[in-house]
Amino acid sequence: MKNFVFYNPTKIVFGKDQTTNIGRYVYGTKCLLLYGKASIKQNGIYDKVVESLRKNTVGFVEKGGVQSNPVLGFVHEAIDLARAEKVDSILAVGGGSVIDTAKAIACGYYYEGDVWDFFTDKAAPGDALPLYVVLTLAATASEMNSGAVITNEKTKQKFNINAESLSPKVSILDPVNTFTVSKHYTAYGCVDAMVHLLEGYFTQDDPATPLQDGFVETLVRTLKDSTLAIMKQSDDYQARADFMWAATLALNGITTAGTGKHGFPNHMIGHSLSALYDLPHGASLSIVFPAWLNHYVRDKADKLAQFGNAIFGTSDPQKTIEALKQFFNIIGAPTHLSQVNIASSDIKKIAENAVMLAKKWGLHQYTEPVIEEVLNAGA
Amino acid sequence: MKNFVFYNPTKIVFGKDQTTNIGRYVYGTKCLLLYGKASIKQNGIYDKVVESLRKNTVGFVEKGGVQSNPVLGFVHEAIDLARAEKVDSILAVGGGSVIDTAKAIACGYYYEGDVWDFFTDKAAPGDALPLYVVLTLAATASEMNSGAVITNEKTKQKFNINAESLSPKVSILDPVNTFTVSKHYTAYGCVDAMVHLLEGYFTQDDPATPLQDGFVETLVRTLKDSTLAIMKQSDDYQARADFMWAATLALNGITTAGTGKHGFPNHMIGHSLSALYDLPHGASLSIVFPAWLNHYVRDKADKLAQFGNAIFGTSDPQKTIEALKQFFNIIGAPTHLSQVNIASSDIKKIAENAVMLAKKWGLHQYTEPVIEEVLNAGA
Numbered sequence: 001m002k003n004f005v006f007y008n009p010t011k012i013v014f015g016k017d018q019t020t021n022i023g024r025y026v027y028g029t030k031c032l033l034l035y036g037k038a039s040i041k042q043n044g045i046y047d048k049v050v051e052s053l054r055k056n057t058v059g060f061v062e063k064g065g066v067q068s069n070p071v072l073g074f075v076h077e078a079i080d081l082a083r084a085e086k087v088d089s090i091l092a093v094g095g096g097s098v099i100d101t102a103k104a105i106a107c108g109y110y111y112e113g114d115v116w117d118f119f120t121d122k123a124a125p126g127d128a129l130p131l132y133v134v135l136t137l138a139a140t141a142s143e144m145n146s147g148a149v150i151t152n153e154k155t156k157q158k159f160n161i162n163a164e165s166l167s168p169k170v171s172i173l174d175p176v177n178t179f180t181v182s183k184h185y186t187a188y189g190c191v192d193a194m195v196h197l198l199e200g201y202f203t204q205d206d207p208a209t210p211l212q213d214g215f216v217e218t219l220v221r222t223l224k225d226s227t228l229a230i231m232k233q234s235d236d237y238q239a240r241a242d243f244m245w246a247a248t249l250a251l252n253g254i255t256t257a258g259t260g261k262h263g264f265p266n267h268m269i270g271h272s273l274s275a276l277y278d279l280p281h282g283a284s285l286s287i288v289f290p291a292w293l294n295h296y297v298r299d300k301a302d303k304l305a306q307f308g309n310a311i312f313g314t315s316d317p318q319k320t321i322e323a324l325k326q327f328f329n330i331i332g333a334p335t336h337l338s339q340v341n342i343a344s345s346d347i348k349k350i351a352e353n354a355v356m357l358a359k360k361w362g363l364h365q366y367t368e369p370v371i372e373e374v375l376n377a378g379a
Numbered sequence: 380m381k382n383f384v385f386y387n388p389t390k391i392v393f394g395k396d397q398t399t400n401i402g403r404y405v406y407g408t409k410c411l412l413l414y415g416k417a418s419i420k421q422n423g424i425y426d427k428v429v430e431s432l433r434k435n436t437v438g439f440v441e442k443g444g445v446q447s448n449p450v451l452g453f454v455h456e457a458i459d460l461a462r463a464e465k466v467d468s469i470l471a472v473g474g475g476s477v478i479d480t481a482k483a484i485a486c487g488y489y490y491e492g493d494v495w496d497f498f499t500d501k502a503a504p505g506d507a508l509p510l511y512v513v514l515t516l517a518a519t520a521s522e523m524n525s526g527a528v529i530t531n532e533k534t535k536q537k538f539n540i541n542a543e544s545l546s547p548k549v550s551i552l553d554p555v556n557t558f559t560v561s562k563h564y565t566a567y568g569c570v571d572a573m574v575h576l577l578e579g580y581f582t583q584d585d586p587a588t589p590l591q592d593g594f595v596e597t598l599v600r601t602l603k604d605s606t607l608a609i610m611k612q613s614d615d616y617q618a619r620a621d622f623m624w625a626a627t628l629a630l631n632g633i634t635t636a637g638t639g640k641h642g643f644p645n646h647m648i649g650h651s652l653s654a655l656y657d658l659p660h661g662a663s664l665s666i667v668f669p670a671w672l673n674h675y676v677r678d679k680a681d682k683l684a685q686f687g688n689a690i691f692g693t694s695d696p697q698k699t700i701e702a703l704k705q706f707f708n709i710i711g712a713p714t715h716l717s718q719v720n721i722a723s724s725d726i727k728k729i730a731e732n733a734v735m736l737a738k739k740w741g742l743h744q745y746t747e748p749v750i751e752e753v754l755n756a757g758a
Contacts, residue, residue, distance in 0.1 A: 211624060214598075
């Protein structure tokens with residue numbers, strides 16, 4: 001096992017009817033209530049949250065309209081609002097896009113320069129407003145980690161930040177809040193969480209990590225089984241609960257503690273697809289990941305055999321990749337660029353964009369030609 | 380999945396050569412340096428810790444001599460010392476006994492009455508001194524949870540406390556510090572960690588928890604394999620590291636989050652064996668747990684089959700229990716009262732003692748006759 005530091009101080013309040021407790025946890029007198037689409041006003045989540053804030057005498061100013069693949073322009077606007085209104089906390093009601101936006105606002109609030117400086121490593125996030133979450137879409141694990149991803153819509157860069165001060169203080173995970181998540185977005189969430197787990201599993205430094213491998217395989221199996229159950233019945237509480245908790249644990253640090261350095265090459269390429277075509281994050285990953293496995297099938301043969309045995313009952317690497325693609329297609333996630341109307345002739349352009357992030361993340365083996373080869377391996 | 384709150388803010392600093400960093404983490408100007416036997420002075424751990432404290436200008440007053448099955452009298456003495464010396468933190472260098480003693484001192488420090496009041500539920504722990512840990516024996520997970528167990532040597536009660544303020548701030552887990560742990564104590568640590576996992580697994584409310592079951596099975600497998608490797612080679616770093624992290628995760632809350640209520644009936648009975656005969660905690664559990672499984676073999680047949688399949692390659696409940704006993708005996712942990720020179724005629728006396736804890740823990744089905752039946756099922 002490699003040396004590691006594990007620190008995850010987010011309090012998770014998980015379960016049915018927990019949304020109404022959020023006001024008890026929010027610290028301060030006035031929060032920025034942040035959300036995405038108006039759907040939280042239709043499905044009753046907004047009312048529950050607002051009532052709980054009022055009951056606990058927490059004031060708020062609201063800002064809706066966070067979009068998926070959230071953008072920097074919105075973050076700037078929200079920082080201005082938060083400052084003008086002198087809020088002392090942020091409450092994110094939504095999925096990863098809303099939480100990530102909240103994290104950018106939280107640290108941008110105290111920074112005199114452009115918050116984008118944090119994303120380009122010109123400055124490091126310091127103080128941040130305390131952040132609270134009511135999760136409505138399980139996928140990114142942003143509700144229990146210290147990272148955030150924002151797209152600069154002008155430069156077409158989808159970049160990330162990470163800082164201890166960005167961990168939410170409290171996150172409410174009520175599976176009922178995800179009953180209305182569409183099949184497509186459930187599928188994308190499943191892919192996102194699985195690839196979070198498998199990027200580490202397949203790229204980690206340490207070849208012998210039975211404990212961490214067992215955790216990853218358990219979570220992948222849970223995500224697979226619960227997603228299939230949700231596809232049959234959208235309000236299957238047990239399946240939504242298993243899915244929600246598995247997605248959180250998939251990127252809260254527990255599965256990679258001790259595995260050494262690992263890369264996120266599939267996220268690197270996927271982020272470019274989202275930045276260029278506004279493709280949902282999960283859909284970008286279900287296309288890139290099988291292609292990446294194909295490209296590295298000989299390098300990763302042993303781990304693919306282990307993974308295949310644990311999840312699909314086969315130790316054949318190629319059959320394992322096919323089984324994974326088949327699963328993605330069954331749940332409605334694309335596995336080929338053509339399925340999302342991106343021409344193979346764009347691969348060069350995608351690689352040009354992706355290589356910027358490869359450099360930022362230190363994935364130096366991923367030159368433009370290599371990224372092209374990976375994408376072509378899925379063609 | 381059942382509703383739960385998960386909150387574990389302990390920072391884990393894991394790995395080779397991390398002991399020398401402890402001084403960087405200890406907050407304050409003067410700590411109570413607490414340890415057990417003089418062995419930390421022989422194996423170099425004491426010197427590393429003291430040098431790190433000095434380098435970071437953290438003063439200290441030391442108190443050694445914590446014994447296994449740590450006692451209340453020692454806690455009282457240490458509270459007096461901590462107050463007289465006006466310490467502002469506690470640094471526990473040791474295993475569960477030292478950490479649990481430190482937790483009792485930490486909350487007793489601020490309490491005007493007898494700290495034992497917390498153990499008998501006459502009062503609840505409030506403020507506590509911040510606690511830091513350098514772990515030298517992997518077993519109890521006290522380094523990453525908020526509980527502690529102390530024996531009142533006068534009343535022969537081994538009772539526990541639990542409070543958020545008792546979670547260590549930082550715990551250093553350096554597997555090298557466990558190279559000199561004897562085979563016997565390694566075996567007892569293995570049994571303790573396994574039974575922490577399996578008490579929940581076999582007694583939990585929720586019958587369908589694939590995620591949590593997978594985590595438990597992974598950790599039990601890791602403990603089994605790493606213990607067998609350590610028995611062959613005491614300084615096998617990989618095995619000591621796997622063992623150490625698995626033992627911590629076995630009782631840090633992650634495996635029981637979402638499983639609902641569960642009991643610790645084997646700890647309840649085991650604590651009596653320790654209180655009455657000063658038997659090592661792990662040795663008490665390796666005797667009680669197979670007996671308990673035998674007693675409930677029909678009730679627990681399905682879960683035993685699942686467990687047997689996951690760990691021992693058999694779905695036969697009785698064969699699974701036998702395989703577990705065989706494993707305990709191979710690593711040198713007793714599975715019968717006679718192996719630790721306790722006469723079967725003492726079973727009534729043990730049950731009389733155990734029932735006190737059964738009442739405290741709300742295990743109301745464990746009357747004296749039932750506890751006797753459980754112990755007799757191991758005879």
